[in-house]
Amino acid sequence: MDTVKPTTNLKKAQETMEASKPDTATRILDVSERLFVEHGFEGTSLRMITQQAEVNLAAVNYHFGSKDALFESVFMRRLAPLVAACLAELDRLDAAEGKTTVEELVMAFIRPCLALSKDPSRGGALFVRLLSRALVENHRLLRETISQQYSVFVHRFGKAFKEALPGLSDEELAWRMHLAFGIMFNAFAGNDVLKIFVRSQVVTARDPDMIVKHLLPFVVSGLVAPAQG
Amino acid sequence: MDTVKPTTNLKKAQETMEASKPDTATRILDVSERLFVEHGFEGTSLRMITQQAEVNLAAVNYHFGSKDALFESVFMRRLAPLVAACLAELDRLDAAEGKTTVEELVMAFIRPCLALSKDPSRGGALFVRLLSRALVENHRLLRETISQQYSVFVHRFGKAFKEALPGLSDEELAWRMHLAFGIMFNAFAGNDVLKIFVRSQVVTARDPDMIVKHLLPFVVSGLVAPAQG
Amino acid sequence: MDTVKPTTNLKKAQETMEASKPDTATRILDVSERLFVEHGFEGTSLRMITQQAEVNLAAVNYHFGSKDALFESVFMRRLAPLVAACLAELDRLDAAEGKTTVEELVMAFIRPCLALSKDPSRGGALFVRLLSRALVENHRLLRETISQQYSVFVHRFGKAFKEALPGLSDEELAWRMHLAFGIMFNAFAGNDVLKIFVRSQVVTARDPDMIVKHLLPFVVSGLVAPAQG
Amino acid sequence: MDTVKPTTNLKKAQETMEASKPDTATRILDVSERLFVEHGFEGTSLRMITQQAEVNLAAVNYHFGSKDALFESVFMRRLAPLVAACLAELDRLDAAEGKTTVEELVMAFIRPCLALSKDPSRGGALFVRLLSRALVENHRLLRETISQQYSVFVHRFGKAFKEALPGLSDEELAWRMHLAFGIMFNAFAGNDVLKIFVRSQVVTARDPDMIVKHLLPFVVSGLVAPAQG
DNA sequence: GATGAATGAGTATTCATTCAT
DNA sequence: CATGAATGAATACTCATTCAT
Numbered sequence A, B, C, D: 001m002d003t004v005k006p007t008t009n010l011k012k013a014q015e016t017m018e019a020s021k022p023d024t025a026t027r028i029l030d031v032s033e034r035l036f037v038e039h040g041f042e043g044t045s046l047r048m049i050t051q052q053a054e055v056n057l058a059a060v061n062y063h064f065g066s067k068d069a070l071f072e073s074v075f076m077r078r079l080a081p082l083v084a085a086c087l088a089e090l091d092r093l094d095a096a097e098g099k100t101t102v103e104e105l106v107m108a109f110i111r112p113c114l115a116l117s118k119d120p121s122r123g124g125a126l127f128v129r130l131l132s133r134a135l136v137e138n139h140r141l142l143r144e145t146i147s148q149q150y151s152v153f154v155h156r157f158g159k160a161f162k163e164a165l166p167g168l169s170d171e172e173l174a175w176r177m178h179l180a181f182g183i184m185f186n187a188f189a190g191n192d193v194l195k196i197f198v199r200s201q202v203v204t205a206r207d208p209d210m211i212v213k214h215l216l217p218f219v220v221s222g223l224v225a226p227a228q229g
Numbered sequence E: 001g002a003t004g005a006a007t008g009a010g011t012a013t014t015c016a017t018t019c020a021t
Numbered sequence F: 001c002a003t004g005a006a007t008g009a010a011t012a013c014t015c016a017t018t019c020a021t
Helices: A010-019 A024-043 A046-053 A059-064 A067-095 A102-117 A123-137 A151-164 A170-189 A208-224 B010-019 B024-043 B046-053 B057-064 B067-095 B102-117 B123-137 B151-164 B170-189 B208-224 C010-019 C024-039 C046-052 C059-064 C067-095 C102-117 C123-137 C151-164 C170-189 C208-224 D010-019 D024-043 D046-053 D057-064 D067-095 D102-117 D123-137 D151-164 D170-189 D208-224
Strands: none
Touching: A024 A046, A024 A059, A024 A067, A024 A123, A024 B024, A046 A059, A059 A067, A067 A102, A067 A123, A067 A151, A102 A123, A102 A151, A102 A170, A102 A208, A123 A170, A123 B123, A151 A170, A170 A208, A170 B170, A170 B208, A208 B170, A208 B208, B024 B046, B024 B057, B024 B067, B024 B123, B046 B057, B057 B067, B067 B102, B067 B123, B067 B151, B102 B123, B102 B151, B102 B170, B102 B208, B123 B170, B151 B170, B170 B208, C024 C046, C024 C059, C024 C067, C024 C123, C046 C059, C059 C067, C067 C102, C067 C123, C067 C151, C102 C123, C102 C151, C102 C170, C102 C208, C123 C170, C123 D123, C151 C170, C170 C208, C170 D170, C170 D208, C208 D170, C208 D208, D024 D046, D024 D057, D024 D067, D024 D123, D046 D057, D057 D067, D067 D102, D067 D123, D067 D151, D102 D123, D102 D151, D102 D170, D102 D208, D123 D170, D151 D170, D170 D208
16 A cells, blocks of 8 residues: 555646645545544544545545445554554563663653654654543444454563562552553643633643653552552 | 322322332433433433333423533532532531541542432432543533532632642642542542453442542642642 | 403512513414514414423423414414404495595505504514415415405405496406506515525615505505406 | 447437436436425425426435535526626626616516526526525525625626616615615516416416516616605 | 423434445 | 445434413
């Protein structure tokens, strides 16, 4: 899909010149990503997508088969590289000598998220929000089709945290990971519960590095806290 | 409306006996609360609501005016008492002698959430999930109509945390609160990011007390952590 | 209905004092008259009526039985006096010595319309518009229930015009009356076809006397014109 | 769309043979025209239209976007040619030598209306009624979107009448046109006010030529009448 | 004498999807 | 490779009317 393929279509080539318009399928993915984040899966209609992507209404079904399949494509386009990047970080830590610290493990997840947030196309930053949306919406697609193949992600992090936090029981460890990953996703997604109560955003962080600065000590402290008697 | 009034209507009395069916508006609220949590606002149709509530389709519009207004009613029915309970906890802490600890402050929020979670009608437990959904869905109603009147909630907690954590800058404090409340809501809502990666639920906690047991040390540690240089 | 009746209802009496609010049925009639003119019969809902009249939604059905019956009441409240006034004018002309002129006959219709237009409650002016609306909308109620009892109106005018315009055949006379009454109703109703083509109103006549000034010579000339060979 | 295109689709060709069924959009327009006349805009539901046109309920929105837009299409389909025909008549009169008479001007409007009334599809005759309905209903669409571009219609007729009736003031002239066009539209639309009072139609004219025969002398006389002192 | 609650049928519109071309 | 046309089902919402109180 990303490979350069010679085009003989002059008209298309010209369009590419003029507006550097990506191809139909990519345009659909880009627009969908944004709209799914803004309005959710149910709240985004194919009409909205195709109008903004300036493609035919039938194009979505033509290229992706169904709205569900489109969602899956939107999702996997970002999820696969993210997971791969995290695993690469873990590999790197495994290869390094000495015991891996909790902070290093946390950064093994944060760093790829950070890269995503800084993605120049802005699509990456949206994806974290999409992920947290999909999570809360508890998508059938998440539970059934998508992922589940990424259990390796959880297992690898689980093993690494177990080694880094030897004092914790398995149950306690699972909870810590649950809380830690939850808080990290929330932070990057910019979900601010307190917005429910006050109009003004409590935290103002457009800068992803600021997120890390405040997030990191919180998460690490939470993870290493002594378990409650 | 709540006053006991003698009823001579046998049929109605029997219905009340059999199913102790609440009145129309309440039935709509109860069903809506559940469905909004399960399928989200957009994903829940008035048909679904009225069918399950066994009321006429037009009843929603009659009693609430619109789907939006219904959502607001569903929301405020729980939010108002929750906020009130939190503020009462803060009042209690203010009245007590001695400096309030971070843990006490955290519990000032957790305790009402816990009460909600243990609500025998199960509606309370749902509400926390609804709240986190509404947050992520970034409802226009949340941003505009609902709440905003509860800025007192944030201000009171802000002031209390500032006193309990004198070493933190205002900015740092705002972030800590953002993260702390986020994680607490997530925990009670049962949002588990890791479900994206593995089928099996990582943490199994139907028991609200278990949530607190694992949540409390994590949050407190995160809040009191030394700020990053 | 207009007679003073002793009221023992203190609350009602006070309301009457404060806002000189007419009774429920009259309020409904007044509001309906205006709304039927503005939005037509189909375009006016009982909700619109009852809200503006500040009465209960069920009040219309209670007082009038149905929307159809309400329309009939609105209509007849004005039509009966109008017809009566016209007939009185004709009686006066009959009683007077000398032959009745066409202009006198035209004025026998115009004068009551003028009185209606000058009605201080503004309801009268609306009624002419309502009449022309009902006409164009070709209401079932007009064709069936209402009027038809007013054939005397047409017969009396027909006889009078026949005497005043002895040169015309019966068929020609019927056409002249059709055209003359049509134009007069249109003029008082303020229906301006040319508004379809230009935004600015062609004729600006809020003053009913101006209508007569321009209408009268046109209608009389049309009526007395020699028939086409 | 109007170009002849060879069809190899047997089924479609047969349908065309059997019922000579026009295409979907045209069928909708034809049926709408009739129903809007019979029941008005508000009184005509999309269901009525689509059932009679034997098209899918969603077809109206697909082809026209909304009920409002459909009305506009129905309206403009006839209005544009009518205005064009009138202007052509005026052009012809301008080109002819000698002063244009009032009767010629009146006929410059009547003739296109007559042609419309004699339209074999009957749609034209309906349109005049639709126009008078829309006028009385005072459609938002008439005031805002539709026409307004046809001010040339009024200006051309206005200039021509001014020359043909040099004795009248501008104000008087505007009134005469208002009355004349009103009466002509009414006559062609068959709006008979007297039907309100008697069951039997006063004038019986299915034959458009009869309308002209009686209408013409009335209108011309009205227009050339001496202004009231 | 009047009303709050309720309802079944209706409204315009939008939905994701299909299919012939 | 792509699209205009079409569709059945669903959407939120409004309607006039009824009825127990």
